[in-house]
Amino acid sequence: MARILLTCGEPAGVGPELAPLALAAGADIVWLGDPRHLPQGALWTQVAAPDDAVTPGHLPVLRHDFAGPATPGRPDPAHAADVIAVIARAVDLAMTGQVAAICTAPISKEALIRGAGFAFPGHTEFLAHLAGDVPVAMMLASTTVTPPCRVVPATIHIPLADVPTALTEQALEQAIRLTHAALIRDFGLPAPRISVAGLNPHAGEGGMMGTQDRDLIAPLIARLRAEGLHVTGPHPADTMFHAPARARYDAAIACYHDQGLIPIKTLDFDGGVNVTLGLPFIRTSPDHGTAFDIAGKGLADPSSTIAALRLAADMATARALLLHENILRGSGGRMPPAFGKAP
Ligand SMILES: NC(=O)c1ccc[n+]([C@@H]2O[C@H](COP(=O)([O-])OP(=O)(O)OC[C@H]3O[C@@H](n4cnc5c(N)ncnc54)[C@H](O)[C@@H]3O)[C@@H](O)[C@H]2O)c1
Numbered sequence: 117m118a119r120i121l122l123t124c125g126e127p128a129g130v131g132p133e134l135a136p137l138a139l140a141a142g143a144d145i146v147w148l149g150d151p152r153h154l155p156q157g158a159l160w161t162q163v164a165a166p167d168d169a170v171t172p173g174h175l176p177v178l179r180h181d182f183a184g185p186a187t188p189g190r191p192d193p194a195h196a197a198d199v200i201a202v203i204a205r206a207v208d209l210a211m212t213g214q215v216a217a218i219c220t221a222p223i224s225k226e227a228l229i230r231g232a233g234f235a236f237p238g239h240t241e242f243l244a245h246l247a248g249d250v251p252v253a254m255m256l257a258s259t260t261v262t263p264p265c266r267v268v269p270a271t272i273h274i275p276l277a278d279v280p281t282a283l284t285e286q287a288l289e290q291a292i293r294l295t296h297a298a299l300i301r302d303f304g305l306p307a308p309r310i311s312v313a314g315l316n317p318h319a320g321e322g323g324m325m326g327t328q329d330r331d332l333i334a335p336l337i338a339r340l341r342a343e344g345l346h347v348t349g350p351h352p353a354d355t356m357f358h359a360p361a362r363a364r365y366d367a368a369i370a371c372y373h374d375q376g377l378i379p380i381k382t383l384d385f386d387g388g389v390n391v392t393l394g395l396p397f398i399r400t401s402p403d404h405g406t407a408f409d410i411a412g413k414g415l416a417d418p419s420s421t422i423a424a425l426r427l428a429a430d431m432a433t434a435r436a437l438l439l440h441e442n443i444l445r446g447s448g449g450r451m452p453p454a455f456g457k458a459p
């Protein structure tokens with residue numbers, strides 16, 4: 117299998133120091149970034165192509181020169197354009213099949229907006245754009261807890277006050293369908309079970325505490341169930357994430373970012389992985405951010421990055437097996453769609 121490309125992310129964050137740690141843990145990676153940003157003493161070798169051989173123990177580096185060195189904990193606006201360019205180059209390598217998957221180190225959305233007028237609220241939306249404005253969803257998946265905790269918020273990087281307006285039938289349906297398709301093709305679950313959280317306390321308490329649960333979410337779920345999808349809800353969100361509740365589903369759809377991300381990051385901060393669903397290539401990421409408060413101090417825990425790289429490799433294997441089975445069945449080298457039936 118081709119290597120997984122790990123981007124440098126924000127050079128003043130913990131991204132650069134996590135790459136040698138992931139390599140030491142056995143990950144087969146190629147790093148895209150400026151080697152001046154790697155920790156002192158890191159062993160690396162510049163490569164011209166992602167799969168070029170290097171001395172064992174050396175980090176293969178696809179070089180992308182930034183304006184200068186980085187100071188841990190202090191993002192430099194002069195680096196913003198290069199952080200963005202690295203992501204775009206990674207996508208190009210993934211779209212052309214030169215790497216098996218991409219794993220992105222964290223970026224500071226604020227630094228990119230201030231330094232380069234970045235027009236996207238995060239990787240997720242930028243990657244969707246680079247891939248041709250495809251519909252995507254953001255999944256956060258645990259890797260070390262049982263039953264697993266997988267959550268997909270139907271609205272992502274928007275102010276809380278905007279959630280009720282953004283939570284449309286189309287947004288919810290897109291999140292559900294992308295999740296359903298990804299559980300089948302990337303997680304090896306042929307008959308996925310999906311639970312949908314309500315927006316309001318107690319899933320609206322019959323309309324007494326908000327009407328979206330009753331008027332928007334419930335009818336959508338009824339329609340999808342009639343189509344044969346195993347979807348339930350809307351469930352009160354506060355009782356969806358303890359272990360017996362998680363045993364009843366394979367992924368939860370949340371109505372907004374923190375409703376879904378607080379449980380997963382509480383249950384499995386070290387093993388949590390961010391996966392973008394719907395892209396024509398595989399993208400994972402650690403669940404944490406730039407951690408400016410500890411950057412450069414040797415305190416960053418690489419577990420989530422290692423988990424993200426492992427999950428990316430597992431997803432690549434799952435897709436290769438599916439493709440192989442499809443070829444054997446005579447249905448050609450086609451992957452099942454990322455989206456299922458269009459809404
Ligand atoms: N995938 C991404 O690009 C991504 C994800 C989340 C947050 N962010 C960005 O990161 C920036 C900071 O966000 P935040 O402060 O909300 O979250 P954060 O995850 O950076 O930090 C939260 C806390 O967790 C700790 N932490 C984070 N990663 C750690 C690690 N590997 N080992 C040990 N401790 C770790 C930090 O020290 C901090 O105390 C923001 O600009 C945000 O947009 C980016």
Ligand SMILES: N[C@H](C(=O)O)[C@H](O)COP(=O)(O)O
Nearest residue numbers: 238239240241390401403404
């Ligand atoms: N919402 C994510 C989180 O809090 O973990 C994070 O900001 C990542 O977003 P992107 O992968 O879209 O950058």
